[in-house]
Amino acid sequence: MTLQRRRFIKSAAITAGAMAASRIANSFEWSFDGEFPLTDLHVHLTPTFTIDNVMEIAKKTGVQFGIMVNPGDTVHDDATLKQFIDSLKPYPVYCGLQPMSPGWSKSFSPETVKQLDYVEMDPQTIPNGNAYGETLRIWNFDTYVDDPEKFMDTYMAHNLEVINNPEPLNIFGWPLFLPVCIARDYYTLWTEKRMQIIIDALKKRNLAVEINDMAHTPHEKFILMAKEAGLKFTFGSDSRNQIAGRLDYCKSVAKKCSLKTEDFFVPKRKLSKI
Ligand SMILES: [Zn+2]
Numbered sequence: 001m002t003l004q005r006r007r008f009i010k011s012a013a014i015t016a017g018a019m020a021a022s023r024i025a026n027s028f029e030w031s032f033d034g035e036f037p038l039t040d041l042h043v044h045l046t047p048t049f050t051i052d053n054v055m056e057i058a059k060k061t062g063v064q065f066g067i068m069v070n071p072g073d074t075v076h077d078d079a080t081l082k083q084f085i086d087s088l089k090p091y092p093v094y095c096g097l098q099p100m101s102p103g104w105s106k107s108f109s110p111e112t113v114k115q116l117d118y119v120e121m122d123p124q125t126i127p128n129g130n131a132y133g134e135t136l137r138i139w140n141f142d143t144y145v146d147d148p149e150k151f152m153d154t155y156m157a158h159n160l161e162v163i164n165n166p167e168p169l170n171i172f173g174w175p176l177f178l179p180v181c182i183a184r185d186y187y188t189l190w191t192e193k194r195m196q197i198i199i200d201a202l203k204k205r206n207l208a209v210e211i212n213d214m215a216h217t218p219h220e221k222f223i224l225m226a227k228e229a230g231l232k233f234t235f236g237s238d239s240r241n242q243i244a245g246r247l248d249y250c251k252s253v254a255k256k257c258s259l260k261t262e263d264f265f266v267p268k269r270k271l272s273k274i
Contacts, residue, residue: 039065070099130147132146177212
C-alpha cells in the first residue's frame, strides 16, 4: 500500500506519458515511445540468436520481448513444449507458441498450453491455395498466384478458418499480408468489405491484431477500423536476429493511428525487471 502510494506521488510530479510508464514499470522497466509501450512479442531464437542476444537488446533499448516457437521444430510434444517454457523462465520475457495450422493442440496437454503467455497464429500457410492444388506458404517470394481475385476468396476463407478455429488463440499475426506477386495491388485487393469481415471475426473471438514490423502490415486504415471495433494490438518483428525490437514501422503507424497504452494486448503474467 505504502509502496503504491509512494509510486503515485512520484508519478504525479512527472508528465502524463511518464506516468503511464511508471504504472507499468512496477514490474518491468518498459521503454515508451510517446504514448505506448515498446514490446516485441514476435521473436524466434536460433542457434546463432540466443536468449542472451535478446536480453542484450532488451537491456540496451528497454524493449520488452516475447519469444515464440513454431510447433514442429524443436517443440513437437508436451515434454518439448514444457522444456521450451522452462528454458525461458529465468528470463524476463514472455513465452508464446506460433502454430502454423489448425489442429495443433492435439500434440500438447491443455495444462502445458496454459503455461504459455499467448498463442499466435497467422493465415500464411494456405492448403489448396491455387488452381494447381498447391499449399501456399505466402511468405515465400515464389508463391504462385494464378488468379488474384480467386486467391483473395481462398485467402479470406482461410483467414476466417484460422480466426474461428476453436483452439486457444490470443493474437492474429501477419494480418493482410499478400504474396509478393500481387502485393502491388494491396490497396485494391483489400476492400473495405473484406477488411470489415476480418475485423468482425476477430472481434467475435476478441483476438489482438499484430502490427507486423517485417511485412509493414496492416496499414493505417485497417488499424483505425480495428481500433474503432475495440480490438487490441501487438507489435511483432518476426525476427531471428539483431532486427528484434527495432519496430520502426510499428512505431510510426501506431503514432499515425494515435494508439495508446490501453489499445495494446499485454500478457497477464508480470515479468521481473531486467
Ligand atoms: Zn514467427
